[in-house]
Amino acid sequence: MIKILILGASGSGKTTALKHINNHENVSISSFDYGKATIGEDTTYLFSSPGIEGFKFINDIVSSDIDGVIIFIDNSIGTTETDEEIVNFVSNKQIPYVIFANKQDLDNSNLKINSDAMVIPAIAIEGIGINDGLKMLLKLVENTVKQDATPKKEYSNIAKSTSDENIKPQREFKDIIKDIKSAHQKDPQKPDFKALVKKIKPSRNNxxxxxxxxxxxxxxxxxxxxxxxxxxxxxxxxxxxxxxxxxxxxxxxxxxxxxxxxxxxxxxxxxxxxxxxxxxxxxxxxxxxxxxxxxxxxxxxxxxxxxxxxxxxxxxxxxxxxx
The missing domain is CATH 3.30.70.120 (Alpha-Beta Plaits)
Known part of the structure; x- marks a missing residue:
């Protein structure tokens, strides 16, 4: 069973997005709100399932059995300090992840965040971008499992160029696609973009x-x-x-x-x-x-x-x- 975790601040669109996610066999998806609490000089992060009382700590949520993470950020508000810290934490765990820049209908400007992860423009209320992003994450997870000798972190950034100059994060989606295709032509051993978006539903046939x-x-x-x-x-x-x-x-x-x-x-x-x-x-x-x-x-x-x-x-x- 592939375990996918959806993280985001309250109101970022996680629950709405879940209504539009297609069912995938052998994929389990959990959703958590997150927030930061500071007591004296100590800072901790608290997580809770929407509609359920009680909190969990970040190490209990992002555990070793999590295969991939989707981080929701409200694009109309922009990236908060807490968003940045959660992204850094997940990245350091070397877990494949993507970022959903949600509410593009309210603000479609590029999300400003210090991360090389793929950023998926999304409008959760209409289901736009939701399943595209999930497919990309599932393929990242699949590629990570196949590359036993390769650290996971290398594949958490599939939008990174194989040339000497890395792709700058948060560019237009079409530009990211262009660079991925260009990188594949230079190094065929790297996973190409078409492979990322093939159907991830093993139960179906041709x-x-x-x-x-x-x-x-x-x-x-x-x-x-x-x-x-x-x-x-x-x-x-x-x-x-x-x-x-x-x-x-x-x-x-x-x-x-x-x-x-x-x-x-x-x-x-x-x-x-x-x-x-x-x-x-x-x-x-x-x-x-x-x-x-x-x-x-x-x-x-x-x-x-x-x-x-x-x-x-x-x-x-x-x-x-x-x-």
């Missing part, structure tokens, strides 16, 4: 790449948008595209006669909701919409095939790109 993907469209009056979004989010659908459109039918169009000709004078405004998903998940969309269906939500749902989906940052495709 048939997963054949999963049928479709695009779903639903048209509704703008007044129903909030109800529909909430219903879909309750079923786990968060990647939604909205488009304002004009929708005509035989009952909704008003006409006016001008110089013996009749003209449309009003095109009712509607919202078109689009989602790309596995075809097998369409039934769950129907289940979500049925209880709130009104005459302001179009009765027809349009479904069209999608040949493929490719995630630009990681080059994943098919089902992997839409998870």
């Amino acid at each position: 048939d997963v790449e054949k999963t049928e993907i479709c695009k779903l469209k639903l048209i509704m009056h703008p007044i129903e948008l909030d109800n529909v979004k909430k219903a879909l989010e309750d079923f786990g659908f968060s990647n939604i595209t909205l488009t304002k459109i004009g929708h005509l039918n035989s009952e909704s169009t008003s006409k006016e006669t001008y110089r013996a000709s009749r003209y449309d004078i009003n095109i009712p405004q509607r919202v078109q909701l689009s989602m790309v998903m596995k075809r097998e998940d369409v039934k769950y969309v129907i289940q979500a919409i049925e209880p709130i269906k009104t005459e302001d939500i179009m009765d027809e749902m349009f479904i069209s095939p999608v040949e493929n989906v490719i995630r630009i940052r990681t080059e994943e495709n098919g089902e992997e790109a839409i998870e």
Whole structure:
């Protein structure tokens, strides 16, 4: 069993992120809030599970049986002194770790932190970046296990260049990817970036790449948008595209006669909701919409095939790109 630890200050987004993490067999994930207490001249760090009373000390949390760590930092607040100290502690333990710079929707500036670890931009409330970062950490753990003769610390920084000049931390995500690929070309023995983002689900077979993907469209009056979004989010659908459109039918169009000709004078405004998903998940969309269906939500749902989906940052495709 791979044991992953999620650490972060209270309110950094850990609990919200857990709701979006895909289930992985043989992976156990625990989450803890952290804070610093100073009594006289002595400083200690206290950890607690969200919603559970009681505290644990840092050495009890980051123990020898932990395989990897995700550290959440609220990007809208920035790096605190305590954040820095926790990062340093985990780094000194030589445990593979990544940092999630959460709340990019509030502040997308580069996180300022003295660490060479990979920093994953994330918006936990929407699930953006969460599973990407977890996959990268799991691959770091896997590579660490394979490299028995190599200290773990070397692989805790997969974003580090193999050239004489190290990559400066906290640069743009796309620049980090570019440097990783460049480093692999110079030294093929180092793990390449594509290896980091392959699927970490041993129970699945190659048939997963054949999963049928479709695009779903639903048209509704703008007044129903909030109800529909909430219903879909309750079923786990968060990647939604909205488009304002004009929708005509035989009952909704008003006409006016001008110089013996009749003209449309009003095109009712509607919202078109689009989602790309596995075809097998369409039934769950129907289940979500049925209880709130009104005459302001179009009765027809349009479904069209999608040949493929490719995630630009990681080059994943098919089902992997839409998870």
